[in-house]
Ligand SMILES: Nc1ncnc2c1ncn2[C@@H]1O[C@H](COP(=O)(O)OP(=O)(O)OP(=O)(O)O)[C@@H](O)[C@H]1O
């Protein structure tokens with residue numbers, strides 16, 4: 216028991232090595248034709264460490280830090296703030312002889328760190344680049360004291376795997392488990408063929424690795440009810456293994472299809488893929504689950520059919536997360552990892568970055584961030600701008616480019632959410648049902664805590680948006696089922712509980728409603744909802760930002776601007792007295808009110824190291 220028989224072709228990742236000649240490289244790969252691969256994680260290596268509320272590692276996150284919203288109709292978006300295009304680090308060219316060199320150097324990030332640093336916990340706040348990690352940090356190798364204690368490898372799962380299932384051939388293999396087909400021998404599903412991911416207990420060498428498996432099963436069990444999510448059926452165990460029984464996907468990995476197509480999808484075909492990814496990721500995020508390992512290997516097609524639906528698998532690195540919680544453990548796959556993950560302070564936006572990488576690959580066939588070593592990939596992720604100049608980008612639509620850029624923004628606050636992306640002009644479809652966006656709840660919480668002046672500024676900003684840019688907000692407002700044009704706390708509660716699964720309970724997303732308590736006593740119309748649910752950061756990423764800001768300032772002049780002292784303004788922005796001088800230039804000498812610069816700065820707050828003493 217616990218062994219698969221034979222080996223199915225297609226979907227094993229080991230096979231990728233053998234896929235050759237997919238795309239001719241305009242400029243060659245490193246000498247042997249395959250980039251050097253970072254070390255894979257030894258199975259069982261601790262892979263995650265959640266930032267406890269006691270020791271979170273925060274970026275300086277200005278008050279009002281948040282997110283996306285509308286889009287202009289097409290056009291390209293500006294590059295990430297402060298980052299200039301760098302042709303030298305262009306991406307294309309490197310079409311791979313082995314286009315996607317073996318399994319992404321994944322979760323393996325942590326193992327590399329551990330290896331480099333000789334175990335121990337990662338040093339918080341450091342970036343895992345060559346020379347960038349100080350000794351004493353580490354990737355979470357086996358904890359000495361922990362290793363001495365006997366490990367409890369019982370999971371409380373059913374022990375009768377052999378009696379219930381007949382194992383068949385291997386259908387896939389990852390770093391932590393291999394997957395076989397199996398036939399159900401008895402019960403409701405008798406005769407059905409299923410997939411069984413087999414995780415060896417021998418490889419669970421630390422308490423954390425055991426916890427990881429527990430969590431993987433818990434998340435799979437708790438998340439149910441989305442078409443693009445692999446269905447969980449059962450979990451069993453015996454002395455040797457844990458068995459995760461799930462729906463069998465027979466169509467192979469998305470990665471294999473990308474390779475089979477020579478690394479590139481037409482825009483229409485790419486859209487069909489991206490919509491499915493966004494839809495399932497939006498669902499996970501609303502449920503309070505961050506996947507943390509989104510990559511083409513983790514999307515499987517149900518059948519070989521070209522138009523077969525895709526299923527998201529492998530929640531081995533996933534975690535529950537509250538809407539405003541931040542995580543700090545570095546996990547994921549190097550090519551797909553977001554910059555803020557490397558900075559050890561991230562949330563769901565990290566998944567969005569990964570979807571940006573996948574979309575980039577679908578559209579042009581090469582990776583946006585690439586190097587021969589893991590450190591090099593990290594450097595590229597942190598500093599390089601993806602290439603949108605070389606072929607085939609000139610023939611890719613402006614909407615598609617804008618879409619990808621909106622995902623690959625180094626500033627996570629400027630990225631779109633999965634739900635917003637579903638309303639982006641590139642994907643827009645009037646018939647599509649848009650799910651509720653947890654972002655609305657996060658922004659609303661901030662709005663309810665904002666000062667009256669800040670609310671007026673946000674209102675002025677929302678008034679500057681075009682009807683097209685308000686589409687997402689209209690759809691979200693509709694999902695709240697307003698009564699007579701108004702919403703209050705009840706509407707938010709009802710909308711959220713409509714999507715309730717065990718995962719949402721586990722991730723304590725529902726508790727977030729307490730933060731919206733002020734809405735129990737008052738109502739909000741669409742106009743105020745817009746002010747509450749827009750993110751100046753996201754708007755700043757729009758090509759039209761300057762125009763929007765200009766119009767917003769005009770509204771602000773009419774309805775919100777007032778005489779304000781340096782001290783008062785500094786307090787509004789949470790600035791310490793030592794930084795009062797910064798805001799001096801933001802007040803008009805002529806009438807003592809905010810000038811345009813002051814207005815835009817005030818909108819999203821300033822971040823000065825050590826100066827933000829309180830948060831809105
Ligand atoms: N439900 C399924 N149906 C068919 N094949 C599957 C299924 N689940 C997993 N597989 C195959 O098994 C492989 C490994 O599964 P999975 O990604 O869950 O394992 P892992 O060891 O956690 O992977 P990784 O190396 O990414 O951490 C997948 O890439 C896929 O090819």
Ligand SMILES: [Ca+2]
Nearest residue numbers: 389512513529
């Ligand atoms: Ca996987």
